[in-house]
Amino acid sequence: MEKKVLLIECPDSKGLIAQITNICYKHQLNIIRNTEYVDPDSGQFFMRTQLEGIFNDKTLMLDLDRALPQGSSRQLVAAGRKKVVILVTKEAHCLGDILMKVYDGSLKLDIAAVVGNHPDLQSLAEKFDIPYHFVSHIDKSREQHEAALQQVIDPYQADYLVLAKFMRVLSPAFVAHYKERIINIHHSFLPAFIGANPYHQAHKRGVKIIGATAHFVTDDLDEGPIIKQLVTPVDHTYSAMDMVKAGRDVEKNVLSKALQLVLEDRVFVHGNKTVIL
Amino acid sequence: MEKKVLLIECPDSKGLIAQITNICYKHQLNIIRNTEYVDPDSGQFFMRTQLEGIFNDKTLMLDLDRALPQGSSRQLVAAGRKKVVILVTKEAHCLGDILMKVYDGSLKLDIAAVVGNHPDLQSLAEKFDIPYHFVSHIDKSREQHEAALQQVIDPYQADYLVLAKFMRVLSPAFVAHYKERIINIHHSFLPAFIGANPYHQAHKRGVKIIGATAHFVTDDLDEGPIIKQLVTPVDHTYSAMDMVKAGRDVEKNVLSKALQLVLEDRVFVHGNKTVIL
Amino acid sequence: MEKKVLLIECPDSKGLIAQITNICYKHQLNIIRNTEYVDPDSGQFFMRTQLEGIFNDKTLMLDLDRALPQGSSRQLVAAGRKKVVILVTKEAHCLGDILMKVYDGSLKLDIAAVVGNHPDLQSLAEKFDIPYHFVSHIDKSREQHEAALQQVIDPYQADYLVLAKFMRVLSPAFVAHYKERIINIHHSFLPAFIGANPYHQAHKRGVKIIGATAHFVTDDLDEGPIIKQLVTPVDHTYSAMDMVKAGRDVEKNVLSKALQLVLEDRVFVHGNKTVIL
Amino acid sequence: MEKKVLLIECPDSKGLIAQITNICYKHQLNIIRNTEYVDPDSGQFFMRTQLEGIFNDKTLMLDLDRALPQGSSRQLVAAGRKKVVILVTKEAHCLGDILMKVYDGSLKLDIAAVVGNHPDLQSLAEKFDIPYHFVSHIDKSREQHEAALQQVIDPYQADYLVLAKFMRVLSPAFVAHYKERIINIHHSFLPAFIGANPYHQAHKRGVKIIGATAHFVTDDLDEGPIIKQLVTPVDHTYSAMDMVKAGRDVEKNVLSKALQLVLEDRVFVHGNKTVIL
Incomplete structure (x- = not known):
């Protein structure tokens, strides 16, 4: 089992957390810790999710790209130094x-x-x-x-x-x-x-x-x-x-x-x- | 628009956050802030979700009861003194x-x-x-x-x-x-x-x-x-x-x-x- | 027995503490706590002395005036609100x-x-x-x-x-x-x-x-x-x-x-x- | 000019600070900083004096021994590592x-x-x-x-x-x-x-x-x-x-x-x- 951190930044919209965590669940990834924040001034959404499981980085990123609004950035960082x-x-x-x-x-x-x-x-x-x-x-x-x-x-x-x-x-x-x-x-x-x-x-x-x-x-x-x-x-x-x-x-x-x-x-x-x- | 806090405590299992946030999304509730924690010793899952929207408390609770594992407790607290x-x-x-x-x-x-x-x-x-x-x-x-x-x-x-x-x-x-x-x-x-x-x-x-x-x-x-x-x-x-x-x-x-x-x-x-x- | 605080500020010179505490001793005043400081930039000496005893304010001040260098300020403050x-x-x-x-x-x-x-x-x-x-x-x-x-x-x-x-x-x-x-x-x-x-x-x-x-x-x-x-x-x-x-x-x-x-x-x-x- | 620290511990009595600082003055030592404390429970007096000047350790200690009450301990510590x-x-x-x-x-x-x-x-x-x-x-x-x-x-x-x-x-x-x-x-x-x-x-x-x-x-x-x-x-x-x-x-x-x-x-x-x- 690997551990990775998923970092997402995008304009806020209703249902974002549900969509993202659904994708993680579909990928059989366990959420160890999850934190989000929406900046009220800019309406920007930030999310950091510590995941555990067997990762297919490419399809995970593709699934996220389909789900996330335009102007999103997402990054999957492998645990490590x-x-x-x-x-x-x-x-x-x-x-x-x-x-x-x-x-x-x-x-x-x-x-x-x-x-x-x-x-x-x-x-x-x-x-x-x-x-x-x-x-x-x-x-x-x-x-x-x-x-x-x-x-x-x-x-x-x-x-x-x-x-x-x-x-x-x-x-x-x-x-x-x-x-x-x-x-x-x-x-x-x-x-x-x-x-x-x-x-x-x-x-x-x-x-x-x-x-x-x-x-x-x-x-x-x-x-x-x-x-x-x-x-x-x-x-x-x-x-x-x-x-x-x-x-x-x-x-x-x-x-x-x-x-x-x-x-x-x-x-x-x-x-x-x-x-x- | 009302503001309420959803408090959930139950044994941890994969996909819990996705299930719960899906239900919130289905109810057209906006998540203002969300925090979870799993106690590694007991395997107990805790979640606090600040929600905003129009609440149908009864069906929301029913939906949660169907989704959550046995031994769960959930509570919807209206903002207020x-x-x-x-x-x-x-x-x-x-x-x-x-x-x-x-x-x-x-x-x-x-x-x-x-x-x-x-x-x-x-x-x-x-x-x-x-x-x-x-x-x-x-x-x-x-x-x-x-x-x-x-x-x-x-x-x-x-x-x-x-x-x-x-x-x-x-x-x-x-x-x-x-x-x-x-x-x-x-x-x-x-x-x-x-x-x-x-x-x-x-x-x-x-x-x-x-x-x-x-x-x-x-x-x-x-x-x-x-x-x-x-x-x-x-x-x-x-x-x-x-x-x-x-x-x-x-x-x-x-x-x-x-x-x-x-x-x-x-x-x-x-x-x-x-x-x- | 009364309690008062003696506050002194003057240009620093050798023997100041000895002179001041001698005067207190001569007046049979007990020093409860004493703190001094010399500012190295200005050479100014500051001293705060908590005293206990029977005070003759006038002669105490006179004795201090005789002992302290020109440009000194001294003040005897009665305990109180x-x-x-x-x-x-x-x-x-x-x-x-x-x-x-x-x-x-x-x-x-x-x-x-x-x-x-x-x-x-x-x-x-x-x-x-x-x-x-x-x-x-x-x-x-x-x-x-x-x-x-x-x-x-x-x-x-x-x-x-x-x-x-x-x-x-x-x-x-x-x-x-x-x-x-x-x-x-x-x-x-x-x-x-x-x-x-x-x-x-x-x-x-x-x-x-x-x-x-x-x-x-x-x-x-x-x-x-x-x-x-x-x-x-x-x-x-x-x-x-x-x-x-x-x-x-x-x-x-x-x-x-x-x-x-x-x-x-x-x-x-x-x-x-x-x-x- | 040397710097030393004088450490004194003895039963409290009136005039101690005056006596000690007088001795320092007599020895032409400048007091850089001076702190004292009397423990109200035991009546023990503690004093730490940072001195600067030319030290005759032996006569300074003798003068202090003459002035301090029985049961005193005093120590002159040279600045240094x-x-x-x-x-x-x-x-x-x-x-x-x-x-x-x-x-x-x-x-x-x-x-x-x-x-x-x-x-x-x-x-x-x-x-x-x-x-x-x-x-x-x-x-x-x-x-x-x-x-x-x-x-x-x-x-x-x-x-x-x-x-x-x-x-x-x-x-x-x-x-x-x-x-x-x-x-x-x-x-x-x-x-x-x-x-x-x-x-x-x-x-x-x-x-x-x-x-x-x-x-x-x-x-x-x-x-x-x-x-x-x-x-x-x-x-x-x-x-x-x-x-x-x-x-x-x-x-x-x-x-x-x-x-x-x-x-x-x-x-x-x-x-x-x-x-x-």
């Missing part, structure tokens, strides 16, 4: 956390490679036998640097790029090349403190809580669909540097929780928001 | 919170009456024009006191009894009379500190977090199905009395959140656990 | 929570009066025997309305004004009249979503956490020193109205926690930040 | 988290060695160039096994032993040998679910929150002074194994937070409780 390439700069905590969680089995993903614009984290990646590519941005235009990155990244055919404190702004062309496949961790509770040095901004403002945000990357800096946010309390005794340190735990926790959601095929992108089923 | 009777002793915070939330519209319930074994909270209930019954336990056996309580409570035909810091242990007969309809707030993070004076026990043990638990009442003291738990941090500077004070906010928050879940028909009792859909 | 005037518009939850907490003894303050620019909350205030003043802003300029408010508020000689969802922007003159004595609840996790309709902004942005902020009011809208912030998780199923509802609990909790800190004389204003000892 | 030996069995997450936090500089400690009663984690320790000692308990009595452990541990002269999911019960003799120096992580929110298989107990009870507890080890199993507790919400969909997985993050977070407190010399043991300044 996703492949990611991780981009880093100098800070170790997010990369280290992912490496350790993959090592101890908490995160079921394959790290194809780590790519850094500095050499600092090479030895960390190599401790866990992950290939590290140092692609410096020095003496390169943004276009040249991104071309060099793509040349290294693309052969791995990764499902997702993970920006684990990769401190470079990406061009629209680069983002488009990996559409809805780049996950970033921003070190603030967005939309507070967009842009550079959010902890210094937070310190200056005297906030009592700081946070971090994992989101898909779009053209607009720090404006992509939010997957997960977490916060931690701070007080007047925290210097900006203390906030940076306290933020590290939040950053890595929010990133690994977001990855977990993505790996379980639970995240739909809908405009600049996410629907998480 | 539940009626509760609240039992209290002397402490005002849980009662006050419910009164205020009903007053400001946050909790959609009707408080039929407040019943206390002390007169202390009469004036509070009456501020909000809720009838208060003082039923003293003095000079009464437990049986006599509970008989007197029932005589006051039963005419209201309430959906639920809410023990809002009612500091009396109830007999199995009383509990059976309101089977799965009594909601209690226990002032500890169960199963830690069962029984009397949990805050004093917590203080003595030097815990760093305290909590409160809302649960259905069964024969076994503090052992009924848990609906909701919340916690709050404490430290060495808290006296037992400080913990009592800090606990008040947790108690009222957990009670009103549990009531909210119950009022939305989201809580199934399954053995000594709850399934919350 | 603060007096507040609460300003409201139409929403009941924050006012209701304060009324109930004062009623059940959780908040040790005296509510001198409630003042509203709408009549909606009059009956709520009067349930608890608190005078209510309806001061409409209709057909008045901002200056006229604020003059009318002051005329009602000032005779109460309150320690603090509490804006419990008072939906009017205040003029610099009004704010200056109650300098560092106006506490506001803003219904967002500042500095995210400054200004109007923060929940609608939050919904549109697709955030996964919402919050509320209690702060002192200054001339700059939503920019005053933050006293307390709290958050609550939301998800894609929350409409803007659901966020409003979920936010209510956060708003009232953050406001009453901020009031508690202020009532215990634990909050120092330092520039546009707070130091909370 | 503590040395720990970590004991493990098979689970990687707590060890991995400490290794990574030391690697990225979040935890300022020196891991002298890792000791395991299984060989499973040897390769993980060695990735970070930490010596690993495999000391099997097979075919050894508890006394023999503990003797073998001590033989390996003692030469390292560690400040603390950290039980990072070391799944062996320790004898009173072993515990006494490292009195108040063994830190354990228990995988439940103590005192709920003492003993074996707490997640299975939690699953059976149907709790809605699980937790973990870091504590000093004493003779009584799971009864030692609690340093830190953290929790995470669960629901009916969690199997016992899901709780184990969700618990891992809590376990490692609570352990590293407890270590942080201990490394900063902020934890006093007082009976079976902790005072954390």
Whole structure:
């Protein structure tokens, strides 16, 4: 018996769940868990169904195509590990956390490679036998640097790029090349403190809580669909540097929780928001 | 167009969701939200479906009865307010919170009456024009006191009894009379500190977090199905009395959140656990 | 034996704690709890000392004045209840929570009066025997309305004004009249979503956490020193109205926690930040 | 300029803070931060003072000894890294988290060695160039096994032993040998679910929150002074194994937070409780 996840997105109409679950039943597939959502603003229907049984992918997809309205998208994802390439700069905590969680089995993903614009984290990646590519941005235009990155990244055919404190702004062309496949961790509770040095901004403002945000990357800096946010309390005794340190735990926790959601095929992108089923 | 909630509980079998949603579709009912769960230990299937449309309750129930396996229970609940009777002793915070939330519209319930074994909270209930019954336990056996309580409570035909810091242990007969309809707030993070004076026990043990638990009442003291738990941090500077004070906010928050879940028909009792859909 | 709180703020210098605690000792006062903080950026020293004993306020203050450097401020606050005037518009939850907490003894303050620019909350205030003043802003300029408010508020000689969802922007003159004595609840996790309709902004942005902020009011809208912030998780199923509802609990909790800190004389204003000892 | 932490514990008496801070002032030491606490039940005084300056440890201690009452203990701790030996069995997450936090500089400690009663984690320790000692308990009595452990541990002269999911019960003799120096992580929110298989107990009870507890080890199993507790919400969909997985993050977070407190010399043991300044 196999396990797969059926992901459907289409305009809402009466009887959709009955039609879809009927098709599953006709295919003798057992529904392990089923979640749906209709966005009241757009009228868009989202459904995630965990199925168990013997799959005939082709006829299942054909049956669904006949039943679903125009403008539908459906996808049958086999249970299994996703492949990611991780981009880093100098800070170790997010990369280290992912490496350790993959090592101890908490995160079921394959790290194809780590790519850094500095050499600092090479030895960390190599401790866990992950290939590290140092692609410096020095003496390169943004276009040249991104071309060099793509040349290294693309052969791995990764499902997702993970920006684990990769401190470079990406061009629209680069983002488009990996559409809805780049996950970033921003070190603030967005939309507070967009842009550079959010902890210094937070310190200056005297906030009592700081946070971090994992989101898909779009053209607009720090404006992509939010997957997960977490916060931690701070007080007047925290210097900006203390906030940076306290933020590290939040950053890595929010990133690994977001990855977990993505790996379980639970995240739909809908405009600049996410629907998480 | 009416809104109702369909609640189904039965042994799991393949095709259940398809059958049930087909019946809804046949009845031209729109599914607003749908949640299911199969308990892997018992193989029991639970489903909660929010429906919208024009209901023919009788034929809908007949259709379901034909489709569902033996040992099923199904219920169609009209949207609308539940009626509760609240039992209290002397402490005002849980009662006050419910009164205020009903007053400001946050909790959609009707408080039929407040019943206390002390007169202390009469004036509070009456501020909000809720009838208060003082039923003293003095000079009464437990049986006599509970008989007197029932005589006051039963005419209201309430959906639920809410023990809002009612500091009396109830007999199995009383509990059976309101089977799965009594909601209690226990002032500890169960199963830690069962029984009397949990805050004093917590203080003595030097815990760093305290909590409160809302649960259905069964024969076994503090052992009924848990609906909701919340916690709050404490430290060495808290006296037992400080913990009592800090606990008040947790108690009222957990009670009103549990009531909210119950009022939305989201809580199934399954053995000594709850399934919350 | 009396209990008082000594509050000191002055430029830092070596030996300050020794000098101050020596003076307390010389006055035979017992230190119950003592907290200090030096802001590393400004070099400002803050100290809060809970004292117990027989106080000679005058000589104690004289001794401190002799010991402390120029530019110091010191204050000896008798234990006891603060007096507040609460300003409201139409929403009941924050006012209701304060009324109930004062009623059940959780908040040790005296509510001198409630003042509203709408009549909606009059009956709520009067349930608890608190005078209510309806001061409409209709057909008045901002200056006229604020003059009318002051005329009602000032005779109460309150320690603090509490804006419990008072939906009017205040003029610099009004704010200056109650300098560092106006506490506001803003219904967002500042500095995210400054200004109007923060929940609608939050919904549109697709955030996964919402919050509320209690702060002192200054001339700059939503920019005053933050006293307390709290958050609550939301998800894609929350409409803007659901966020409003979920936010209510956060708003009232953050406001009453901020009031508690202020009532215990634990909050120092330092520039546009707070130091909370 | 050096930084040291002065730790004092003694019976409370009036003027203690003045006396101690006077001595610091006389020694021209600057007080960076100062915290005190008097336990109202025992009348014991605790004080932690962060000092900066040029230290004459010997005369400072002599001055304090003259000033402090009988039965006092005082200690001057130089800023600097503590040395720990970590004991493990098979689970990687707590060890991995400490290794990574030391690697990225979040935890300022020196891991002298890792000791395991299984060989499973040897390769993980060695990735970070930490010596690993495999000391099997097979075919050894508890006394023999503990003797073998001590033989390996003692030469390292560690400040603390950290039980990072070391799944062996320790004898009173072993515990006494490292009195108040063994830190354990228990995988439940103590005192709920003492003993074996707490997640299975939690699953059976149907709790809605699980937790973990870091504590000093004493003779009584799971009864030692609690340093830190953290929790995470669960629901009916969690199997016992899901709780184990969700618990891992809590376990490692609570352990590293407890270590942080201990490394900063902020934890006093007082009976079976902790005072954390």
